[in-house]
Amino acid sequence: MSALELVSVAVATPLYRLFDYLAPAAMHARLQPGVRVRVPFGKRTVVGVVVEPPRSSSPGDFKYRPPLALLDETPLLSADLLELLRWAAQYYQYPLGRVIEAALPGPLRRGNAARDSSPVWVRLSVAGTTAKPPSRAHRLLGLLDELAQGPRPDDALDSGTLRKARDKGWIEDCHAPPAASGIAADAPQPSAAQCDVLRELRAARGFTVSLLEGVTGSGKTEIYLQVAADALSRSQQALILAPEIGLTPQLVSRFEARFPGRVAPFHSGMSESQRAQSWLAARDGRADIVIGTRSAVFVPFRQLGIVVVDEEHDASYKQQEGFRYSARDTAVFRAQQWKAPVILGSATPSLETLANGRAGRYRHLRLPQRVHRTAPPRIDLVDARGQAMSHGLTSSLLATTEKHLSAGGQVLLFINRRGFAPALLCRECGWVAPCKRCDARMTLHRSRSRLICHHCGYETVVPQQCGKCQAHALAPVGQGTERVEDALRERFPNHRVERFDSDRVRRAGELERLLRDVASGDIHILVGTQMLAKGHDFAGLSMVGIVSVDQALFGVDFRALERMGQLVVQVAGRAGRGTEAGEVLLQTHEPQHPKLRTLVEHGYGAFADELLAERVGSGLPPASHLALLRAESLDAAAAMRFLHDAKAGLKAQAGARRGVAALGPVAAPMERRAGRWRAQLLLQAEKRAPLQRALSAWVPGLGDLPSARKVRWSIDVDPVDLY
DNA sequence: AGCACGCCGACT
DNA sequence: GTCGGCGTGCTC
Numbered sequence: 001m002s003a004l005e006l007v008s009v010a011v012a013t014p015l016y017r018l019f020d021y022l023a024p025a026a027m028h029a030r031l032q033p034g035v036r037v038r039v040p041f042g043k044r045t046v047v048g049v050v051v052e053p054p055r056s057s058s059p060g061d062f063k064y065r066p067p068l069a070l071l072d073e074t075p076l077l078s079a080d081l082l083e084l085l086r087w088a089a090q091y092y093q094y095p096l097g098r099v100i101e102a103a104l105p106g107p108l109r110r111g112n113a114a115r116d117s118s119p120v121w122v123r124l125s126v127a128g129t130t131a132k133p134p135s136r137a138h139r140l141l142g143l144l145d146e147l148a149q150g151p152r153p154d155d156a157l158d159s160g161t162l163r164k165a166r167d168k169g170w171i172e173d174c175h176a177p178p179a180a181s182g183i184a185a186d187a188p189q190p191s192a193a194q195c196d197v198l199r200e201l202r203a204a205r206g207f208t209v210s211l212l213e214g215v216t217g218s219g220k221t222e223i224y225l226q227v228a229a230d231a232l233s234r235s236q237q238a239l240i241l242a243p244e245i246g247l248t249p250q251l252v253s254r255f256e257a258r259f260p261g262r263v264a265p266f267h268s269g270m271s272e273s274q275r276a277q278s279w280l281a282a283r284d285g286r287a288d289i290v291i292g293t294r295s296a297v298f299v300p301f302r303q304l305g306i307v308v309v310d311e312e313h314d315a316s317y318k319q320q321e322g323f324r325y326s327a328r329d330t331a332v333f334r335a336q337q338w339k340a341p342v343i344l345g346s347a348t349p350s351l352e353t354l355a356n357g358r359a360g361r362y363r364h365l366r367l368p369q370r371v372h373r374t375a376p377p378r379i380d381l382v383d384a385r386g387q388a389m390s391h392g393l394t395s396s397l398l399a400t401t402e403k404h405l406s407a408g409g410q411v412l413l414f415i416n417r418r419g420f421a422p423a424l425l426c427r428e429c430g431w432v433a434p435c436k437r438c439d440a441r442m443t444l445h446r447s448r449s450r451l452i453c454h455h456c457g458y459e460t461v462v463p464q465q466c467g468k469c470q471a472h473a474l475a476p477v478g479q480g481t482e483r484v485e486d487a488l489r490e491r492f493p494n495h496r497v498e499r500f501d502s503d504r505v506r507r508a509g510e511l512e513r514l515l516r517d518v519a520s521g522d523i524h525i526l527v528g529t530q531m532l533a534k535g536h537d538f539a540g541l542s543m544v545g546i547v548s549v550d551q552a553l554f555g556v557d558f559r560a561l562e563r564m565g566q567l568v569v570q571v572a573g574r575a576g577r578g579t580e581a582g583e584v585l586l587q588t589h590e591p592q593h594p595k596l597r598t599l600v601e602h603g604y605g606a607f608a609d610e611l612l613a614e615r616v617g618s619g620l621p622p623a624s625h626l627a628l629l630r631a632e633s634l635d636a637a638a639a640m641r642f643l644h645d646a647k648a649g650l651k652a653q654a655g656a657r658r659g660v661a662a663l664g665p666v667a668a669p670m671e672r673r674a675g676r677w678r679a680q681l682l683l684q685a686e687k688r689a690p691l692q693r694a695l696s697a698w699v700p701g702l703g704d705l706p707s708a709r710k711v712r713w714s715i716d717v718d719p720v721d722l723y
Numbered sequence: 724a725g726c727a728c729g730c731c732g733a734c735t
Numbered sequence: 736g737t738c739g740g741c742g743t744g745c746t747c
Binding site: 012014044 | 724726
């Protein structure tokens with residue numbers, strides 16, 4: 001062995017390569033893959049991760065620099081985590097250093113020690129139990145009172161008061177009370193359908209993927225709880241993914257109630273240091289169940305035994321910028337790594353997952369019945385053609401709303417559009433207020449008296465005159481949540497109407513507060529966007545009105561219809577009280593649209609089958625595999641030029657592109673956005689392997705094209721939309 | 724991405 | 736005479 005060895009280090013840069021450092025003999029044994037090092041990088045110092053075992057150097061290697069410091073005694077990233085990250089970097093064509101950066105919680109990414117800094121617990125000392133602080137020392141008294149109930153973690157208490165109490169000798173550190181081992185006894189008796197599903201799941205050995213199809217309220221969460229219990233009883237851990245933080249608290253509390261002290265949450269609503277704690281707790285086996293959003297799929301485990309992806313169809317599992325991974329697909333890879341089963345749960349499975357089920361790659365399990373309710377809601381179409389409309393609401397929709405309100409029911413009206421109106425039109429000349437930075441119309445937000453572009457955030461005051469003919473004839477066209485909210489307030493002045501969208505519900509906790517008012521019956525009419533479509537159970541909701549889905553029927557994106565169907569079924573699922581089925585009305589100007597008819601007459605399954613058949617016919621996913629090279633630039637022609645060069649580069653790679661078609665480049669459906677001109681090149685392949693081969697040979701060199709200088713580009717493997 | 728180097732316009 | 740614009744080159 002030579003005195004100096006080379007180590008390959010992944011550094012967070014956009015470069016598709018590793019960097020070698022020359023390590024002194026004293027470091028060799030400890031420079032194992034997964035260890036973090038502080039290294040000089042250009043003029044900076046950065047934290048990198050060793051990704052290859054050290055190898056011997058040759059005399060010509062003097063150009064390399066030594067690492068400045070070794071940051072871990074034992075690898076921070078286990079071999080299996082590193083394997084996962086390497087797979088993701090390869091599959092999604094993103095530099096390994098940046099993949100690692102995205103997978104590590106902030107403190108660990110910055111090189112902080114990987115130690116358990118979970119809170120110290122404190123309790124009353126013997127002296128503390130009889131302590132008599134002066135009655136004016138409110139805080140001190142409060143602390144002693146609280147500790148009289150039992151030990152508390154110090155991070156939940158005021159540090160100044162703690163210090164005073166420590167100085168007096170009234171409190172002392174202690175161990176955290178042991179987490180209740182095993183499982184709280186309140187697991188309900190599973191239904192017959194749940195028993196069938198559980199029997200199927202338990203019969204499986206090793207890696208299997210199961211699609212668990214079940215409507216809202218069919219008891220999917222109980223299945224997750226039971227399979228997690230199975231894993232825990234084998235001393236294995238569980239990973240549970242949910243699409244949004246908004247839904248995680250409920251899931252966390254149900255798991256926390258069943259498995260006290262054994263759950264580690266992991267989502268963007270937590271502080272970075274809390275996330276680092278959960279990450280380390282799972283890695284070291286101190287936490288048995290990790291529940292989190294997308295990024296939790298990269299949390300390391302000591303012994304992973306089950307993976308659950310709830311609402312697997314949800315688009316938020318796909319990261320839409322930077323490292324564009326799919327947490328659902330990555331979760332499947334993880335389960336395979338651990339030879340563990342994975343459950344993909346949904347009432348409205350994605351076409352990808354359904355196709356895998358039809359092909360026999362995934363098992364398809366069903367929970368057909370609602371546990372507490374009878375029939376799933378029927379959806380009735382309301383023909384809006386020729387009907388009198390008031391702010392987008394037909395008189396029949398309003399009449400049904402009135403019927404339910406007077407019967408004491410609550411009503412949800414769904415519109416997938418924020419603001420008052422999606423356009424401001426001149427009735428004289430037809431001019432529509434445009435965004436000056438995008439190929440888009442400005443949305444009128446009347447409550448704030450602003451025009452706002454929903455694509456770039458650009459805002460202006462509301463103009464009084466037409467921008468073209470100066471006429472004072474501007475009128476809002478179409479409707480958003482604000483307008484429907486106003487219309488309902490006017491029509492039902494004695495009922496409380498609340499709006500649920502990201503404008504109204506800005507701060508954390510606000511949604512919870514409003515939902516409490518819904519639960520208590522204070523709110524009678526809920527108007528909102530997809531925020532209302534997910535998760536929340538509304539016990540008193542007897543009617544759901546879908547104001548419009550017509551844009552989706554003619555949407556440019558190939559997934560527009562699929563998403564429409566999922567959204568409609570999810571929103572419709574909110575309706576129903578106790579054992580009464582709810583009433584669901586879907587208002588449309590296209591009541592004869594064949595897809596809409598299939599959806600309401602034959603249900604999501606038949607609807608999905610039709611869409612799948614069409615995808616096969618048109619060669620779109622899941623019948624093919626796509627990768628999208630996007631580029632944007634302030635210069636109108638630069639993005640297109642780069643994509644042409646990129647395409648020429650692909651064609652030059654003779655062998656590599658067999659089985660891969662390159663379509664375009666074409667201007668993006670919205671060519672100008674936020675002042676940038678955008679274009680895209682689509683790669684399409686029947687099989688994944690040739691696409692992957694072509695990408696690996698092609699993407700790492702794209703940044704070296706001279707025309708890449710003037711553009712921002714990105715590659716999106718398995719894109720969810722083509723915008 | 725950072726960060727530095729390098730070569731041409733409006734300011735104390 | 737300089738401060739600073741962003742083109743272009745490099746990162747073990």
